[in-house]
């Protein structure tokens with residue numbers, strides 16, 4: 001929500017899209033979600049910039065492997081830094097800017113097939129809650145966008161909002 005509040009034009013674009021499926025009397029339903037490409041793009045951009053599980057979950061290497069000429073011995077604990085991947089200049093243009101538009105018409109999704117964006121992990125241990133979580137995040141964010149008027153209080157200017165992050169796990 002903070003990224004959208006800081007980017008009023010993108011917030012308006014999201015509201016306009018939502019108003020094609022939500023009215024004052026009708027709330028968003030699961031069946032509406034597939035008709036909201038800009039909302040999908042917003043959620044992907046959020047998972048890219050602010051992943052919920054920045055280092056995914058720890059894994060252990062099953063056998064000796066070589067990656068980029070480094071030997072990673074069997075049983076080495078490993079972490080995947082999704083936070084850094086989402087901000088990598090080799091993968092994304094202006095990676096730290098909030099730009100949902102980069103995902104419009106893009107094939108990149110969060111199903112674990114595209115290693116540029118793996119907020120739910122990948123492979124055999126991919127998040128089993130992915131389908132539920134993905135639907136819920138869209139429903140909740142859509143409702144928050146559409147049912148409230150968002151603004152920054154306390155006379156704080158949008159460009160002066162503190163977007164510093166703190167490493168912790170919230171459940």
Ligand code: HEM
Nearest residue numbers: 052053056057119120121122125126127128129130132133
């Ligand atoms: C936005 C919400 C969520 C995010 C971002 C998320 C992310 C993740 C990540 C990154 C992993 C580790 C994948 C890996 O090891 O590579 C994981 C594993 C897991 N998640 Fe989620 N998760 C979410 C919601 C949920 C929900 C709603 C459930 C259950 C209903 C769930 C259940 C699990 C379980 C059981 C695992 C362990 C899977 C395994 O090790 O085989 N998650 N999740």
